Amino acid sequence: MNSPLSTALISRSQNPSLSKLETSPSPYLDNRVTKSHRGNQRTRSQTARARLQTKRHLAALAGGIHEPELADKLQRCHSRLSVLTCGRHIAQIVPNFTCEFRLCPDCSRRRSRKLQNKYLPAMRAFLRHHHVKPVHLVLTQTHQPETRKQSAKRIKDAFTKLQRRAFWKEFFKGGTWSLEFTKDKNGLHHTHLHIVGFRRKFFDIGLLRSEWLAVTGDSHVLNLKPILDIAAGLREVVKYVSKPLDIRRFGADDLREFLKLKNMRMFGTFGEFRDFCTGFVPSDNDGDEVSELESLSRDLTEGCACPKCNEPLFDLRLSSDELLRFYEGIESSPPGKVGTS
Numbered sequence: 001m002n003s004p005l006s007t008a009l010i011s012r013s014q015n016p017s018l019s020k021l022e023t024s025p026s027p028y029l030d031n032r033v034t035k036s037h038r039g040n041q042r043t044r045s046q047t048a049r050a051r052l053q054t055k056r057h058l059a060a061l062a063g064g065i066h067e068p069e070l071a072d073k074l075q076r077c078h079s080r081l082s083v084l085t086c087g088r089h090i091a092q093i094v095p096n097f098t099c100e101f102r103l104c105p106d107c108s109r110r111r112s113r114k115l116q117n118k119y120l121p122a123m124r125a126f127l128r129h130h131h132v133k134p135v136h137l138v139l140t141q142t143h144q145p146e147t148r149k150q151s152a153k154r155i156k157d158a159f160t161k162l163q164r165r166a167f168w169k170e171f172f173k174g175g176t177w178s179l180e181f182t183k184d185k186n187g188l189h190h191t192h193l194h195i196v197g198f199r200r201k202f203f204d205i206g207l208l209r210s211e212w213l214a215v216t217g218d219s220h221v222l223n224l225k226p227i228l229d230i231a232a233g234l235r236e237v238v239k240y241v242s243k244p245l246d247i248r249r250f251g252a253d254d255l256r257e258f259l260k261l262k263n264m265r266m267f268g269t270f271g272e273f274r275d276f277c278t279g280f281v282p283s284d285n286d287g288d289e290v291s292e293l294e295s296l297s298r299d300l301t302e303g304c305a306c307p308k309c310n311e312p313l314f315d316l317r318l319s320s321d322e323l324l325r326f327y328e329g330i331e332s333s334p335p336g337k338v339g340t341s
C-alpha cells in the first residue's frame with residue numbers, strides 16, 4: 001500500500017456521485033431522533049480553516065489541562081506540508097508529522113478514509129454474496145448523569161444484549177457499529193450507536209423498538225432507514241467516529257472526559273459480517289467504488305501529470321497557514337488560470 005502519511009484532496013467533495021443521496025426519506029423515519037443535516041457546501045479553504053481552528057482550540061485546551069505533550073503533538077501535526085500541485089489542483093499532501101489523536105481533525109479524516117477503504121469493498125462483496133438489504137439504524141439512550149465513558153459502555157452493553165436476542169438474529173445478518181458522542185443542553189453526555197446493518201427481511205419497526213426497550217430498560221427511541229448507496233451509508237457512520245463532537249464548543253472538561261476513554265473502540269463489526277471481513281480479500285469487482293478513495297493516497301511524484309488537468313506536478317513546502325492561502329488563491333482565480341502567486 002501507499003504511505004500512510006500521504007493525504008490528498010482531489011476535488012472529492014465536488015464529485016456529485018459522492019454528495020448525492022446519503023439516505024432517502026422513508027416511512028421508517030422516527031422524528032424523535034433529531035439530527036442536523038448541514039449541507040456540505042463549504043469550500044476547501046473554509047474546511048481547511050475550520051480544521052486549523054479546531055486544532056488550535058484543542059491544543060490550547062490541552063495546554064490548559066496540563067497535557068503539554070498532547071498540546072505539542074497537536075501543534076506539530078500537519079504544521080509543515082509537502083504539497084504536490086500543478087498550481088491549480090492539489091494532487092497530494094504529505095504532512096511532516098501526524099499526532100494520531102482521535103479528535104485531531106486532520107488525523108481523524110485520514111482514519112475515516114482508512115476505515116472506508118477497508119470496509120467498503122467487504123460490504124459490497126457481502127451484499128453480492130448474501131440476500132440482505134443494508135439499513136442505517138441509530139440506537140439511542142436516555143440522558144443520565146454519568147461520565148462519557150459510562151455512557152458509552154452503557155449503550156455498547158445494551159447492543160451486546162440486543163445481538164443475543166432471537167429477534168436480532170432473525171432479522172440481522174451482521175454489519176458495523178460506531179459510536180456518536182453527543183451532549184444535551186443540560187450538559188449530560190449521551191451516546192448514540194450508528195449501525196450499518198444487513199437486514200435479512202422486513203420487520204415491524206415497533207418490534208425493534210420494544211426489543212431495544214427490553215435491553216436498555218428505558219429507551220425505545222431509534223431511527224431506521226434503508227441505505228440506497230452503500231458507499232454513502234458507510235461514510236455517514238464513519239463520520240461519527242472521525243468527528244465525535246462539535247469540538248469548537250469543546251471545553252476543558254470535555255477534553256478531560258474524552259481522554260478518559262483512552263483506547264475504547266468506537267467502530268467495529270458484528271455478526272456474520274465480522275467473520276466475513278476476517279477472511280476477505282477484495283477482488284477487482286469490489287474495488288470499483290473505492291478507487292475514488294484510494295486515489296487520495298496514491299503515490300505521485302514531482303513531474304507526474306496532474307490527475308485533473310495533466311499539467312506537470314511540482315512540490316511545494318507549505319505551513320498550514322500557507323496552505324490555507326494557497327486554497328484561497330485557487331478558489332479566487334478564474335478557471336484555467338493558475339492559482340499560485
Ligand SMILES: [Zn+2]
Nearest residue numbers: 077099104107
Ligand atoms: Zn493530528
Ligand SMILES: [Zn+2]
Nearest residue numbers: 086089306309
Ligand atoms: Zn491540475
